[in-house]
Amino acid sequence: MHRSGNGAKFFYPQSNWLKDTLREPFRLVEPSDVAYREACARFEFLASLIAMDTDNDFLSYPWAGEFFIDSTWGYDNNGLAAVIEAKLTDTWPLLRAGAFGGELLRAQKALTALTEWRGKHDRTW
Numbered sequence: 001m002h003r004s005g006n007g008a009k010f011f012y013p014q015s016n017w018l019k020d021t022l023r024e025p026f027r028l029v030e031p032s033d034v035a036y037r038e039a040c041a042r043f044e045f046l047a048s049l050i051a052m053d054t055d056n057d058f059l060s061y062p063w064a065g066e067f068f069i070d071s072t073w074g075y076d077n078n079g080l081a082a083v084i085e086a087k088l089t090d091t092w093p094l095l096r097a098g099a100f101g102g103e104l105l106r107a108q109k110a111l112t113a114l115t116e117w118r119g120k121h122d123r124t125w
Contacts, residue, residue, distance in 0.1 A: 049110045084111065088104065
């Protein structure tokens with residue numbers, strides 16, 4: 001498990017490892033550490049949405065990452081989940097690029113599945 005500098009364990013070590021490993025190569029693209037962390041969380045969220053776009057329950061498994069942490073996911077329609085949900089329209093660039101077969105309903109269904117998965121698999125450690 002990827003450990004923090006003080007020896008503590010991360011809830012999502014793969015998420016933290018990837019974010020740390022890619023920080024320097026992406027510093028020229030995004031110099032702000034805050035904006036970079038937000039972009040990483042958005043990437044994990046969107047990758048998870050795409051992973052949940054299946055009718056096979058066995059295959060619907062998100063990219064579990066730090067975006068699942070309450071402070072990022074959000075409370076009471078504030079946070080990343082609410083931001084992504086608000087962007088789910090027919091003109092959403094990801095849909096226009098062909099994700100979810102270009103179908104808004106599929107994207108909304110994937111968001112519902114991701115939200116339900118998070119509710120069922122809330123971290124217990």
